[in-house]
Amino acid sequence: MSIQTGGLNKISLVSLSQIRRPIAPVLDHQKIDAMVSTLKGLPEASKTCTKEEAAAMDAQLPPIDVLCVRNEGKTYYFAFGGCHRFQAYDRIARETGDDVQVRCKLIPATRSQLHLYVGSSLDDMFD
Template sequence: MSIQSGNIGKISYLPLNQIKRPIPPVLDYDKIDSMESQLKGIPMASKTCSLEEARDLNGELPPIDVMAIKENDEIYYFAFGGCHRFQAYERIGPDAKVKCKILPATKRQLKLYLGGSVDHIFEKADGSGN
């Protein structure tokens, strides 16, 4: 749980391929192995999670904070955290549904994370960019 999503009780499940992750992650592959095992229903301890805590998750991972931006009558999803969880979902397969807490946001707020490249992202998404 993060400061941003602490008050959000609703959990959503989004297809992995709908969430854009514009910042490359730095990864700990042992942690990803543990999370992948968790998603497969085989709890495993890691540096950040005891075996007991893993068992308590019942085959799921904590939700990832995802920003939802409505632009050109479409909703675009962006995530900046949860890198290891995303990698675990990717290993499960392209049809994986990611457990999320969705944070409504604006293009202007997204610009705080990505700067001027935000306009380019939306141009590509709607086909108007080069």
């Protein structure tokens, strides 16, 4: 749970292909392996989660905080955290060939708020 979405209880499903990740992640591949196993219903321990905690997740990962920006009639989704969860969903998508649905907590945002995260590359974030 994050500070931004601690009080937000609604979890939405967003297609993995719709979520933009403007910042390259630094990854712990063992943690991603454990998350993929959890998604497959075969929980494993990682550095940050015991096998019992993973089993209690019932083949789900915690939702990812995603900024939701409306621009010129279109909706854009941006994720800056949840790097390992995002990579676990991406691996499942590549293995299955499906466009996986990601559990998200959507945070409404404006272009100017997104500018705080991406700076001068803001215009590159939209089609």
